[in-house]
Amino acid sequence: MADKQAESTFGVNKLILGDNLDVLKTLPDACVDLVYLDPPFFSNRNYEVIWGDSGEIRSFQDRWSGGIDHYIAWLKERVEQMHRVLKSKGSLYLHCDWHANTYIRVQILDKIFGEKNFRNEIIWSYKRYTAASKKFQNLHDTIFYYSKGDNYRFNEAREDYGQNSGKMDSHYKQDEDGRWFRWQKRKDQEPYKIYLSEGRRVGDVWEMSIINASSNERIGYPTQKPEALLERIIKASSNDxxxxxxxxxxxxxxxxxxxxxxxxxxxxxxxxxxVKVTDFRLQKQADFFAAPYTVQLHKYDYDTLRYKDAFEFEGWIIAQFGGTANIKQRGDLGLDGKMGDNTPIQVKRSDNIGRGVIDNFLSAVQRYDKNLFQKNKKARAPAGYIIAFSFSKGAVGEAARLKNEENIIIKLVKVDEIVEVAVKPVISVNIKELERDAKGIRTIEFTARGESGAGVEFYSWDFEHDKERGFKASVIMDKEGRQVIPLKAGTHNIAVKVVDNDGLENIEAVRLRLNGKVKREE
Ligand SMILES: C[S@@+](CC[C@H](N)C(=O)[O-])C[C@H]1O[C@@H](n2cnc3c(N)ncnc32)[C@H](O)[C@@H]1O
Structure with a gap:
């Protein structure tokens, strides 16, 4: 029951930009069922240098310069938070390798979860090319699996016997339907039948391919893990x-x-x-979506905020402001949410809010809870909050008059006082035909150029763009902004997005007609 309550107090299906320590601290106790973490390994000499962002390079150097002790302390306080937010039936899987796994198990996991809650040391074994050296090749990662307590969720995983399923020895017999089985006896139990077709229980050594250069799943994110690995973990330790x-x-x-x-x-x-790569990855598989999701960045641009779905915007900005959105879409009083002490909030997703809005809001606030209204008035606390992009002079004047003459505070809050608003990047795209083969297939080069004060991070391409359906990336992560693709004669809708260092994005969509010539229509 406590678990259920905790769940309802925070939003799920969320991508959050931030240091996980800060974010984890905002989550209630016992609110998640499963944690998987794949932290930067102690090994990663040039780990965060990959991101090119100077801030992150600095944090990398500061963080690890203290050696293994520093690393363990850094990770430990995070794992403590993960343990806190896990439900009583929950589990945690920590992915690491030989560089730090001994320290992680003994100094972090056994200490936080307790040795008795250690479940498995999973070996993820893979094949890859490693440079010659005077030792055996390093061809596995370690995944430590711990549960929060004894009564943890575990869905047994089974796998085929594979090609050698014929390993039927003389113990196997056929039943009346011709299915192969053998008798199994457990201590103090009657023998029971084990069918060959049911496969065997999965062990703790998992042979799975890494994401290599030609893998379909590959999105270009370094350290990307295979979906099959996560699928096994998620299926074993969580339910629908x-x-x-x-x-x-x-x-x-x-x-x-x-x-x-x-x-x-x-x-x-x-x-x-x-955050953005994951966002695009989710958009790409939108057919699987169980529910919509939100992306929490540090900065936003006006266009994105203005064109967000109105209801989604309300819920989101109220949460950013520290309040809770009303579950009912619109109450009779037109109030959209409330603060912790019940003081009402109204959101207007527009500019230049007029005086009329204040008059209506005031009467709604008074009707909503008379006692609260009087209490706030007496305490000279806000009777309510109106959130909007901007307010007209009339509205500002009326709020001032109410405060000065009637002792009623209606607080007008602009969106940019709640979240940092920045300028989104700009983007343009150049198209060039490189060649045409005998069958009329053209090789077209697309070059995107983005500009952003914050610095361009990457580009993402949709080669079958459909405005209605939304952006579905064919290529999720392209650092260069250059794609060369073969195209048949006909019309093609192509869109490219640029993403900057704040996670802000912009899109350019082009309609390309390839008949005699290459013709760009928009
Ligand atoms: C090894 S990668 C994870 C790869 C991931 N499992 C996948 O399949 O793509 C580690 C990630 O941790 C992030 N990271 C490092 N320190 C962090 C912190 N303090 N808070 C949040 N994220 C952090 C890095 O930005 C990086 O994206």
Whole structure:
């Protein structure tokens, strides 16, 4: 029951930009069912340098310069938070490798979860090319699996016997339907039948391919993990509708798989690139969506805010302001949410809010809760809040008059006082035909150029763009902004997005007619 209550106090299906320590601290106790974390390994000499962002390079150097002790302390306080937010039936999987796994198990996991809650040391074994060296090749990662307590959720996983399923020895017999089985006896139990077709229970050594250069799943995010790995973990330790948390989300593998498997989820990463890559990955698989999701960045641009779905915007800005949105779409009084002490909030997703809005809001606030209204008035506290992009002179004047003459405070709050509003990047695209083959297939080069004060992070391309359907990336992460693709004669709708270092984006869509010539229509 306590678990259920905790769940309702925070939003799920959210991608959050930020240091996971800060974000985790905002979550209630016992609110998630499963945590998978794949933190930067202690090894990663040039780990965050990948992101090119100077702030992150600095944090990398500061963080690890203290050696393993520093690393363990850094990770430990985060894992403590993860343990706190796990429900009593929940589990945690920590992905690491030989560089730090010994320290992580003994100094972090055994300490926080207790040795008795250690479930498995999973070996993820893979094949890859490693440079020659005077030792055996390093060809596995370690995933530590701990549960919060004894009564944890575990859905048994089975796998085929594979090609050698014929390993039927003399113990196997055929039943009356011709199915192969053998008798199994457990201590103090009657023998029971084990059918060959049911496969065997999955062990703790998992052989799965890594994401290599030619993999279909590959999105170009370094350290991207395979979906099959996350699928096994999520299926084993959560059920439909459960909440999966990945606090080191990266390219969003956990989130994408959780979404496909109809789980609810929460993803955190301190890199805007990770947040946006995951966002585009989710958009691409939109057919699987169980529910809409929100993306929480540090900065926003006006256009994105203005064109957000009105209801979604209300809920989002109220949460940013520290309040709770009303569940009913619109109450009789037109109030959209309230603060912790019940003081009402109204949201207007427009500019230049007029005086009439204040008059209506005031009468709604008075009718909503007379006692609260009087109490706030006496305490000279706000009777209510109106959130909008901007307010007219008339509205500002009326709020001032109410305060001065009637002792009623209607607080007018502009969106940019709640969230930081920045300028989104601009983008243009150049198109050039490179060649045409005998069958009339053309090779077309697209070059995108983005500009942003914050710096361009990456580009994303949709080669079959359909405005109605929304942007579905064919290529999610392109650092260069250059794509060369073969196209047949006909009309093609192509869109490219630029994403900057704040996670702000812009899109350019072109309609290309390829008949005699290459003709760009918009
Ligand atoms: C190894 S990657 C995760 C890869 C991911 N499992 C995937 O399949 O793509 C680690 C991620 O942790 C993020 N990260 C590092 N420190 C963080 C912190 N303090 N808070 C949030 N994210 C962090 C990095 O930006 C990086 O994206």
């Amino acid at each position: 509708g459960d909440i999966v948390l990945d606090p080191f989300m990266g390219g969003g593998t956990t989130i994408a798989v959780a979404d496909k498997l109809n789980r609810r989820w929460l993803g955190i990463d301190q890199s805007p690139m990770a």
